[in-house]
Amino acid sequence: MRGPVTARPATAGLLAVLCAVLLAVTGCGVPTGGPPTAVPDAEVPFGLLSPSPQQPAPVSAAPGRGEPRVHLLEGADRVVARVRPLSAGPVDQQLQLLLDDLAAGPADEELDEGLGTALAPDIDLDLSSLTDGTATVDVGGAAEVPIGRETRLAVAQIVLTATSLDGVTAVRLLVDGAPVAAPLPSGRLTDEPLTAGDYLGTVAGPTS
Numbered sequence: 445m446r447g448p449v450t451a452r453p454a455t456a457g458l459l460a461v462l463c464a465v466l467l468a469v470t471g472c473g474v475p476t477g478g479p480p481t482a483v484p485d486a487e488v489p490f491g492l493l494s495p496s497p498q499q500p501a502p503v504s505a506a507p508g509r510g511e512p513r514v515h516l517l518e519g520a521d522r523v524v525a526r527v528r529p530l531s532a533g534p535v536d537q538q539l540q541l542l543l544d545d546l547a548a549g550p551a552d553e554e555l556d557e558g559l560g561t562a563l564a565p566d567i568d569l570d571l572s573s574l575t576d577g578t579a580t581v582d583v584g585g586a587a588e589v590p591i592g593r594e595t596r597l598a599v600a601q602i603v604l605t606a607t608s609l610d611g612v613t614a615v616r617l618l619v620d621g622a623p624v625a626a627p628l629p630s631g632r633l634t635d636e637p638l639t640a641g642d643y644l645g646t647v648a649g650p651t652s
Contacts, residue, residue: 512527512608513526515600516559516561517561517597523597523604525604530542530609535609542606543569543570546569567584574611574612577611579612580618581606582621596628596631599627599643600629603638614637629642
């Protein structure tokens with residue numbers, strides 16, 4: 445919770461000017477004078493005669509996407525990223541390689557770290573199409589589709605992994621070729637394209 449807000453000097457000055465204007469308009473106990481009188485330029489405080497230059501709107505730089513990453517599980521419900529260097533090539537080929545890496549599960553050194561996956565060992569993640577930054581990924585091969593929290597974590601792994609690649613901004617999921625509504629972290633189902641922003645709440649700390 446934020447603490448009390450203290451007005452900065454410039455803000456306090458502006459508030460004082462506004463209060464003076466309101467008092468002049470409403471006449472709250474302030475005696476009225478005669479008709480308006482022109483003030484000579486020489487008596488006007490410095491800077492009030494010149495128009496204030498417009499301040500440019502702040503520009504927020506978009507954070508860099510960094511290297512492609514697979515997303516694995518740390519503990520029961522947190523996702524961490526691990527870099528997977530890829531050779532140069534078309535985005536769709538790179539994405540398929542990244543999905544293959546994710547489907548293969550943690551590498552030996554990642555298993556030593558205690559990392560895991562919510563994806564079944566025999567799962568297939570096949571890129572069906574990549575159009576205008578939206579990747580359609582067909583999930584198949586698994587004997588059983590995980591349910592509940594594991595489903596949400598599995599979807600988070602797929603979406604965060606795919607969108608770590610430049611050129612991929614969203615993911616649609618198929619299961620054995622059929623469109624499905626995917627679960628968000630809240631458990632709500634959606635048939636809209638899934639983005640990394642939908643699952644950032646599952647990411648544990650800085651990624652490496």
